[in-house]
Amino acid sequence: MERIVYTMTSTIPTFHHPTNFAAFYGFSLQPSAVEFTVQRIEHCLPDTSIRLPLYRTSYFTIFLFEQVEGNYSIDHLTYSVQNYSLCITSPGRLKSCEVAYPCRGYMITISELFFKKYLSAYPDLSYLITEAVPVIHLSALLFAEFAAISQQMLLENLRGLFHEEVISGLLIAFLYKAKRSGLHEYQDSPPLPKSTVDTFRQMMEQHWIELTEGKREQMPRTRDYAEWLHLHPKYFSRLIRAQTGDTPRALIRQKQIHQAQSLLVRTTLTVKEIAYQLGFSEPGHFYRVFRKHTGYTPVQYRQQSQ
Structure with a gap:
């Protein structure tokens, strides 16, 4: 129901829905719900390397990379992304990326309304709003677990009755696993400075x-x-x-x-x-x-x- 598709701030675009993001950069998205989307990355991107300059979104974005090589920046902090990487960003974060072809995996978007409706009752998931989540590097076994959940969400997104309720349950499991994986990976590292x-x-x-x-x-x-x-x-x-x-x-x-x-x-x-x-x-x-x-x-x- 959002009327504004994207806005510009000092030449940095802010996108309010993934379809507007895709149209702006010439990507291809499959038809999906407004408040939640899940796509195979390789079905969206052209058969070439991708470089996206600075941009923002007003929705949550999750990239689960199965095959990738490049860099992903969040609020001017740049991370290397490689096979089995997980990237989660909240609305308003300043982002850019540069990845080589081929790039495979899943892209998931969540509107703030969907988050409020289904996820806000879980206080442990508030890290999505209040923290800058670094890129998480997964083992092949752990990636397979995230990919299985993502594929199930992709299938449910094409169904009708109660699909949002089923997807929200799968998404909660996905995000708790992400938090556990992130805590394990960065427990011996200094925390990111709170901006x-x-x-x-x-x-x-x-x-x-x-x-x-x-x-x-x-x-x-x-x-x-x-x-x-x-x-x-x-x-x-x-x-x-x-x-x-x-x-x-x-x-x-x-x-x-x-x-x-x-x-x-x-x-x-x-x-x-x-x-x-x-x-x-x-x-x-x-x-x-x-x-x-x-x-x-x-x-x-x-x-x-x-």
Whole structure:
């Protein structure tokens, strides 16, 4: 239901759906659901080496490489990718890559709405939002386990009834295995430095939990986060925008809209109740903001999602 396909920030594109990403770079994607996609990489890419300059996505991306040779950069940190590599990135990360032909494996994308709907109940998976996950190098045996889950998700994605519920169960197993594999690989290495963006995301996620649990009446403002991080508000806003492509206010609003979408789909709360729970002082304001960002009224969105 996302209307904006991609935006540009200082020539760095931000893609809001994998089909827009594919069209921009001339790749080929098989028809798939909006909130979750899984593809064979070799079916998407041309028969040539690939070099992608800096870009961002507003969704989670997972690359499970069976055959690859090249480099993958996340927030200006460059990692070598080789056979049996696993790359997981969260929305807003600055990415680029350069890989040689042939390249084989799986590409999985997850919207923030899908994450909120099916995965947010698992606190151990919050690392996907709050941390920069390094590239994980797998053994052949462990890769086979991840590939089996990926193939099962690919098959389920082509089916109808309850396919999202089945896929979410498989995805939870995949992500827990990824976390366990990452902890094992990097347990003897120094942790990646936590950036201002990571800290901001972690704080924002905690505040959203407090808001939905009734422990907080409204989300903090940009200047509140700047004060807690000991930064000038203008510098804080420029820093976040430079690293994510969005201002802190826009990121807070995105979380607000995604939470609203989740509540509209998963609960029977009235629009008025949802507006107040998300910190809006007036339901009319919530109505206008939701329609501006999604192209639908809250009632229309709920009806189309049923």
